[in-house]
Amino acid sequence: MLKQNHSFQIIAQGIMIVASILTLLPLLLLLMSSFADNKSILLYGYSLIPHQFSLEAYQYIWREHMQIFRAYFITIFVTVLGTSAGLAMSILYAYALSRPDFPGKRFFSFFILFTMLFNGGLVPTYIMYTRYLHLKNTIFALIIPSLLMNAFNVILIRSYFQHNVPASLIEAARIDGAKEFRVLTQVVFPVSKPIIATIGLFIGVGYWNDWLNGLYYVTDNRLYSIQQILNNMLKNIEYLSKNATSVAKSTSLAGQLPAATVRMAIAVIALLPILIIYPIVQKYFVRGIALGAVKG
Numbered sequence: 001m002l003k004q005n006h007s008f009q010i011i012a013q014g015i016m017i018v019a020s021i022l023t024l025l026p027l028l029l030l031l032m033s034s035f036a037d038n039k040s041i042l043l044y045g046y047s048l049i050p051h052q053f054s055l056e057a058y059q060y061i062w063r064e065h066m067q068i069f070r071a072y073f074i075t076i077f078v079t080v081l082g083t084s085a086g087l088a089m090s091i092l093y094a095y096a097l098s099r100p101d102f103p104g105k106r107f108f109s110f111f112i113l114f115t116m117l118f119n120g121g122l123v124p125t126y127i128m129y130t131r132y133l134h135l136k137n138t139i140f141a142l143i144i145p146s147l148l149m150n151a152f153n154v155i156l157i158r159s160y161f162q163h164n165v166p167a168s169l170i171e172a173a174r175i176d177g178a179k180e181f182r183v184l185t186q187v188v189f190p191v192s193k194p195i196i197a198t199i200g201l202f203i204g205v206g207y208w209n210d211w212l213n214g215l216y217y218v219t220d221n222r223l224y225s226i227q228q229i230l231n232n233m234l235k236n237i238e239y240l241s242k243n244a245t246s247v248a249k250s251t252s253l254a255g256q257l258p259a260a261t262v263r264m265a266i267a268v269i270a271l272l273p274i275l276i277i278y279p280i281v282q283k284y285f286v287r288g289i290a291l292g293a294v295k296g
Contacts, residue, residue: 079204090203141213
């Protein structure tokens with residue numbers, strides 16, 4: 001039996017190693033392609049080892065570095081503020097729903113579930129944010145539309161609070177005279193780090209990758225996020241590349257645009273912060289999802 005278990009562990013670990021390598025290959029291909037020469041990609045295609053190394057894609061992006069740095073600052077600000085506010089709202093709502101003695105619990109549970117099935121649509125939403133809330137061309141246009149709580153996140157947090165926070169701890173804190181806010185911050189928070197880190201990662205990645213809010217509500221280039229500025233840069237490259245003949249009459253730049261490699265470099269720049277942050281919260285990620293979904 002021990003020998004069979006040992007063989008099974010070796011096979012399982014081997015499969016996981018292969019799966020991990022296959023998962024890393026696309027990222028490695030993305031990174032190496034961003035350092036490849038544009039002409040070699042057009043001739044030979046993408047490969048893990050570029051036929052000719054080149055920094056032309058990053059040099060092209062560096063020419064717009066001031067605009068990119070400003071967009072990075074805006075994106076970081078929006079992500080930090082939006083994640084903090086969104087996580088706080090989700091936790092407060094979920095904590096209230098997790099308490100069996102919360103008045104109106106059935107109504108508010110139905111209310112959050114209703115938002116998973118129905119919404120007002122794009123046009124009414126746009127009119128509300130621009131005409132009545134006056135968010136157009138403000139920094140809040142990148143935060144508020146995504147700040148409304150995600151019902152799935154609230155349900156995960158509520159389930160975690162209900163089934164993984166001992167009721168005896170909460171009762172002991174109340175006997176000692178603690179009010180609800182103190183119970184939440186000093187009793188529930190310390191034992192809920194996995195789910196808080198997991199939902200925080202969900203919300204943060206959503207803000208970091210968001211470009212639709214900028215597309216809908218922002219026309220001032222001083223407020224462009226990194227995703228929006230890189231998307232616009234990519235569109236400009238594609239336009240100049242497709243119209244190289246007419247553009248070349250007035251400039252020699254069009255024929256030299258590294259369109260293929262810039263796509264890879266843009267993706268690397270956009271992914272880099274997430275790749276840095278993810279390992280920090282990874283240890284909580286799987287545990288938070290598993291425990292939050294139990295008995296949901």
